[in-house]
Each structure stands twice: as structure tokens, then as C-alpha cells.
Amino acid sequence: MLPATDIPAEKNNYTYILQCCDGSFYCGWTNDLVKRLSAHNAGTGGKYTRSRLPVCLVWYHVSETKEEAMSLEARIKQLSRQKKEKLVSGLTSLDELLK
Numbered sequence: 001m002l003p004a005t006d007i008p009a010e011k012n013n014y015t016y017i018l019q020c021c022d023g024s025f026y027c028g029w030t031n032d033l034v035k036r037l038s039a040h041n042a043g044t045g046g047k048y049t050r051s052r053l054p055v056c057l058v059w060y061h062v063s064e065t066k067e068e069a070m071s072l073e074a075r076i077k078q079l080s081r082q083k084k085e086k087l088v089s090g091l092t093s094l095d096e097l098l099k
Contacts, residue, residue, distance in 0.1 A: 007033055007034055007037065007057060007060075008033055008034075008060075008062075009034050011031050011032050012031065012033075012062050012063075013029070013031055013062065013063040013064065013065060013066050013068065013069040014029060014030050014031070014033045014036075014060050014061065014062060014063070014069060015027070015028075015029045015060065015061045015063060015069045015070075015072040015073045015076065016028055016029070016030065016033060016036070016037075016057060016059065016060040016061075017057075017058050017059040017060070017076065017084065017087070017088055018037075018040060018049065018055040018056065018057055018058065019055065019056055019058045019088070020048075020049060020052035020053075020055050021052055021053060021054055021055070022052050024052060025058075025081070025084050025088070026040075026046065026048055026049050026052075026055065027073055027076045027077050027084075028045075028046065028073060029066075029069040029070050029072070029073040030069075031066065033057070033060060037055075037057055040053075040055050041053060041054050041055060058088040059087060059088040061094060072094075075098055079097060083097055
């Protein structure tokens, strides 16, 4: 879990991974990470996370554009759980996983 102080408050294009209370991962994208995380934990962020609260931010990546963030989200969603675990734990870089 990332400490709250590590969550950027500025608006940007983010692809993020949440860990739900049941241990599952949720991947999404946003341009306001703090607001989106709050929405997920309020039960208004996504249908998947609504029944798996609370969620915590375990990984994020800043992209130059909205399109890059959305594309990265789609690619991460196709990864196996094992690969997602390596990504969020820092054992493997994003570049290595997406080769």
C-alpha cells in the first residue's frame, strides 16, 4: 500500500492499480488520483470495487496523455495476476512486463 503522502494531488494522466479488501486487483485510469481513490472508497468509483471495499492504491504510473493512460490500463488488465503482483511489489519494471 502506498502511504497517503505518496499519492500525487496534482492533475495528470494516471494508470493505477488498487488492491481490494478481498486481495483482488483493480486497474483503471484517471486524471485526478486523489479524487478517484476517494470515489472508489465511497462506493461510487466502479462496480467491481463497490462490493470489495475498502481499496488501497498499490501502484500508479504517470502518462503524458489520456490516450497513453487508457492504453496502459488495457494492457495491464491483460496481464496475469502473477505479473501484476510483480509490478506492484516492484520486482519487475513496467517496461519488462510489457515487452
